[in-house]
Structures are given as structure tokens and as C-alpha cells.
Amino acid sequence: MLEFQNVTFRYPEDKEPILENLSFQVKDGDFASIIGSSGCGKSTIFRLINGLEKPQQGQILVNGEPIEKQRRYTAFMPQKDLLFPWCTIEKNLTLPMELQKIPKEEQKKQCTAVLEQIGMTEYRNKYPRELSGGMKQRVAFARTLLAGGSLLLLDEPFSALDFLTRVEMQEWILEQWSYWNKTILFITHDVEEAIFLSNIIFTIQECPFSTMKAVNVPLQYPRNREDLRKSDITQLKETLIRQLRKKEML
Amino acid sequence: MKKQIPAMVVALSILAVWQFIAMGMDAAYILPSPIQIVQKIWECKKVLLTVHLPATAVITGIGLLISVVLGLALAILMDSNAMIERGLYPVIIASQTIPTTAIAPLFVLWFGYSIWSKVLVTVLITFFPVVIAVFDGFKATKREMEELLLTYGATKRDIFIRLKIPTALPAFFSAIKMAIPLSLIGAAIGEWLGAQEGLGYYSKRMMTQLDGAGVFAPVVILSLLAMVSVMCISFIENKVINWRREL
Numbered sequence: 001m002l003e004f005q006n007v008t009f010r011y012p013e014d015k016e017p018i019l020e021n022l023s024f025q026v027k028d029g030d031f032a033s034i035i036g037s038s039g040c041g042k043s044t045i046f047r048l049i050n051g052l053e054k055p056q057q058g059q060i061l062v063n064g065e066p067i068e069k070q071r072r073y074t075a076f077m078p079q080k081d082l083l084f085p086w087c088t089i090e091k092n093l094t095l096p097m098e099l100q101k102i103p104k105e106e107q108k109k110q111c112t113a114v115l116e117q118i119g120m121t122e123y124r125n126k127y128p129r130e131l132s133g134g135m136k137q138r139v140a141f142a143r144t145l146l147a148g149g150s151l152l153l154l155d156e157p158f159s160a161l162d163f164l165t166r167v168e169m170q171e172w173i174l175e176q177w178s179y180w181n182k183t184i185l186f187i188t189h190d191v192e193e194a195i196f197l198s199n200i201i202f203t204i205q206e207c208p209f210s211t212m213k214a215v216n217v218p219l220q221y222p223r224n225r226e227d228l229r230k231s232d233i234t235q236l237k238e239t240l241i242r243q244l245r246k247k248e249m250l
Numbered sequence: 251m252k253k254q255i256p257a258m259v260v261a262l263s264i265l266a267v268w269q270f271i272a273m274g275m276d277a278a279y280i281l282p283s284p285i286q287i288v289q290k291i292w293e294c295k296k297v298l299l300t301v302h303l304p305a306t307a308v309i310t311g312i313g314l315l316i317s318v319v320l321g322l323a324l325a326i327l328m329d330s331n332a333m334i335e336r337g338l339y340p341v342i343i344a345s346q347t348i349p350t351t352a353i354a355p356l357f358v359l360w361f362g363y364s365i366w367s368k369v370l371v372t373v374l375i376t377f378f379p380v381v382i383a384v385f386d387g388f389k390a391t392k393r394e395m396e397e398l399l400l401t402y403g404a405t406k407r408d409i410f411i412r413l414k415i416p417t418a419l420p421a422f423f424s425a426i427k428m429a430i431p432l433s434l435i436g437a438a439i440g441e442w443l444g445a446q447e448g449l450g451y452y453s454k455r456m457m458t459q460l461d462g463a464g465v466f467a468p469v470v471i472l473s474l475l476a477m478v479s480v481m482c483i484s485f486i487e488n489k490v491i492n493w494r495r496e497l
């Protein structure tokens with residue numbers, strides 16, 4: 001379980017903190033989404049979790065222990081510039097394992113397994129420029145898996161994709177999530193995407209923010225696109241949109 | 251090949267016009283015709299290619315090597331330490347406005363007529379462009395990629411090898427391709443100042459003898475040398491940077 005306890009964070013060049021006294025929890029096995037308008041600090045939450053920034057106050061805990069003590073608890077998939085253009089798909093996938101000095105045979109084995117699972121075995125020796133946008137995201141996700149954490153941090157992974165590819169990728173990511181048994185924390189600004197994917201949604205309603213409103217999504221897995229048309233779901237969608245817009249009007 | 255036809259037509263037209271004017275003037279000591287220059291190269295091919303070309307090539311090669319090695323080292327140093335960067339980078343940029351070749355005669359005072367005075371001119375002309383190009387190449391590293399590597403537990407060294415070098419590689423090759431003609435200019439200037447051999451020296455000697463074709467002949471060979479070298483580097487570049495190739 002990941003837990004933020006009264007976390008306050010301010011970028012050194014800013015006057016005001018961007019997060020103030022923020023507390024929230026993500027349970028193991030959750031598919032949790034964070035929605036909020038751009039620039040309000042969603043990616044900053046990830047930077048705190050993956051250690052790129054340190055909170056000035058408060059604690060980030062993993063199963064009750066400080067996150068710094070946990071080796072490889074999280075794996076991070078950034079918003080852009082995901083794959084290294086000078087590496088083949090295989091090299092891109094093994095990169096995190098190489099840095100962790102995992103033996104070569106083990107790297108190969110895991111790489112083969114993951115390529116098979118995402119159905120991209122024949123792309124092993126191709127370069128990223130030879131892949132479509134959706135395939136690149138699959139590879140980037142696979143690399144995040146191979147980095148070895150149990151909490152995956154995905155920062156707007158599908159926002160640059162065209163509509164149909166995005167729909168396809170949403171279904172794909174749910175399959176992957178249940179296959180690999182991971183916990184996912186997913187940033188998006190698309191309310192419908194958040195509802196379709198997650199069992200719990202955090203909304204950011206003010207800037208700087210100290211609370212995120214947590215909403216459970218009353219749907220079972222596996223998800224079905226038809227479910228999005230149910231009346232309680234459309235209502236939930238309206239509520240979330242209203243909450244997000246309130247912030248914008250301020 | 252088809253794409254190059256317009257350029258070839260232009261080049262041939264210039265040569266034709268040149269030939270026409272030179273024949274009209276009929277004063278080879280002022281303006282030799284292209285054909286006369288080719289004839290001159292053919293007549294003197296032995297001494298040009300076995301004595302003067304190697305002499306200039308050695309100076310250029312040593313000068314380039316020193317520039318590239320020192321330039322890389324300095325670029326890496328500046329990239330690794332912000333204080334060094336802030337101290338050196340503005341000075342290097344400013345030094346580009348100094349006409350360094352104007353102080354070249356000083357090197358003859360220091361090193362006499364040995365090859366080192368000429369090598370130094372070459373280094374002086376090529377060193378700073380190489381440093382700036384390579385350093386800017388390092389700076390082109392994407393921060394998101396660097397941070398991603400950090401989240402994988404990468405060290406500074408990992409980041410340098412896996413990210414900075416591949417990022418700077420295209421800039422590095424451009425720098426070398428730019429430095430080759432510059433270094434030949436440097437070598438030729440060095441040879442004008444004082445030498446017993448070399449294409450620059452030969453050109454200057456022919457000038458004192460009012461041999462127009464003789465002035466041009468080594469210049470043509472210098473240009474060919476530059477072109478061939480740049481082509482070799484391009485070939486290597488395409489082999490090394492294979493990820494940029496379009497489908």
C-alpha cells in the first residue's frame with residue numbers, strides 16, 4: 001500500500017507550495033486514476049513517488065515504511081520521450097535490467113516473455129521509429145513492467161494517441177494489469193478514460209491542493225464499454241466534470 | 251544521383267564561363283583556365299602527390315586529432331561541472347570573434363619552421379568550433395530521458411554513456427565534417443608563413459613565379475582532399491548513427 005501523509009512540496013523556484021498537506025492512499029491491486037486540469041501538479045505527485053523530488057514536509061510510506069527504504073517498489077512511465085531512438089526494442093526493454101545488473105540470460109528470458117505477452121515478438125530487433133504510436137506505448141509499458149516495481153506510475157500514457165488507438169490501448173492496459181498483477185496509478189485528464197479503467201478515482205479540485213476527492217467506480221472487471229452508458233455511470237461522469245470545472249472557474 | 255544533376259549543371263556552367271573568360275583574357279599568370287590548371291596538375295602530379303600532399307595531410311591530420319581529443323575532453327569537462335561551464339563557455343564563445351589566424355606569425359617565433367607552428371594554426375582554427383558543437387550536443391540531452399534513467403537507478407556514468415553520448419553523436423560528426431575544411435585552411439595558412447613543403451607552400455611559391463595555374467593546382471587538390479575526407483566521415487556516420495535512417 002502506498003500512502004501520502006500530510007505531504008507538502010514546493011519547487012525551489014516557486015514561492016507557493018504546489019502540494020500542501022496532501023494525504024491519500026493507494027491499495028495493492030488497485031487501478032487508481034488521478035484526474036485534474038493540466039499544470040495543477042499531477043506529474044509532481046509522480047516525481048515525489050519516484051524520488052526525483054523530496055517533500056519538504058510529510059511522509060510517503062510503502063506498507064508503513066518510508067519509500068526511500070523500498071528498493072524498486074515503483075516503476076515510472078513518463079509522459080513523453082519514452083523510448084531511446086538509438087536502441088532496438090530489445091535494448092530498450094532490457095535497459096532497466098542492465099542498470100540493475102541483472103544477469104544477461106535473465107534479461108533475455110524476461111524480454112522474450114514480455115514481448116510474447118504483448119504480441120510483439122517480431123519487433124525485437126526493430127528501432128522505435130519503425131513502430132506506430134500505439135506500439136511504442138506498448139513497448140514503453142513493457143519496459144516499465146521490466147523495471148520490476150509492483151506499483152506502476154503511468155503519466156498520461158495515451159493522451160497523444162488518436163481516438164481509436166486510445167480506445168484499443170485502454171482495453172489492452174486492463175488486460176495487462178490483470179495478467180501481471182500490478183498496482184497502477186494512472187494520470188489522465190480524460191474523465192471517461194478514468195472511469196473506464198479504474199476502480200478508484202482521485203480528483204484534484206483546487207490549486208495548490210491539499211485534498212484529492214476519492215470516488216469509487218461502481219463497476220466490475222472485466223470492463224465493458226457498454227457500461228459507460230449506464231445511468232449511474234453517466235451521472236458519475238457529470239459529477240466529476242462538475243467538480244473539475246469548479247476549479248477552473250475560480 | 252538524379253537529385254545532383256542541377257548542381258552538376260551549375261558547376262559545369264561556371265567552369266565553362268571561367269574557361270571562356272580565361273581564353274579571352276589569355277593571361278595565365280592572372281587567370282589560368284580550368285584546362286590549364288588540370289594540365290598543370292598532370293605535369294606536376296609526382297611532386298604534388300608524393301611530396302606536398304602528404305606534408306599537408308600530416309599537418310591536417312595531427313591538428314585535427316589534437317583538436318578533436320582536446321575538444322572532446324573540454325566539452326566533457328564543461329558538461330560534468332557547472333562551475334567549469336560557467337567559467338569557460340562564455341570565454342570560448344567570445345574567443346570566436348578574435349581573428350586567431352592573425353597571430354599565427356607568432357607561432358613561427360615559437361616553433362620555427364617545424365610542423366608544430368603549422369599544427370598549432372590548425373588546432374587554433376578547429377578546436378573551438380569542435381568544443382562548442384560537441385558541448386551543445388551534450389546539452390541537447392532530453393531531461394525527461396535523463397530522469398527516466400535516474401528512476402531506474404542509473405549513475406552519472408550510466409547517463410553519460412547511455413544517453414549523452416548517443417545524443418551528442420550527430421553533433422560530433424557534424425563538428426568533424428566542419429573541422430576538416432577548416433583544418434586544411436589552417437594548414438595552408440601555416441605553410442604560407444614558412445615551410446619547405448606542403449600544398450600551401452607550393453601555391454605561394456608559384457605565386458612568386460607568376461604561375462597562375464601553379465597557384466590553383468594545389469588549391470584544387472586541397473579541395474579534393476577535403477571532399478574525400480568529408481565523404482569518408484559521412485560514410486562512417488551513416489554506419490554508426492543507423493537509428494536516424496529513414497525507412
Ligand SMILES: Nc1ncnc2c1ncn2[C@@H]1O[C@H](COP(=O)(O)OP(=O)(O)O)[C@@H](O)[C@H]1O
Nearest residue numbers: 011013018036037038039040041042043044045
Ligand atoms: N521540474 C520542475 N521544476 C520546476 N517546476 C516544475 C517542474 N515540473 C513542473 N513544474 C511546475 O509545477 C506545476 C505543476 O506541474 P505538473 O506536476 O507537471 O502538472 P500536471 O502534470 O498536472 O500538468 C507547473 O506549474 C509546472 O510549471
Ligand SMILES: [Mg+2]
Nearest residue numbers: 042043079155
Ligand atoms: Mg503532467
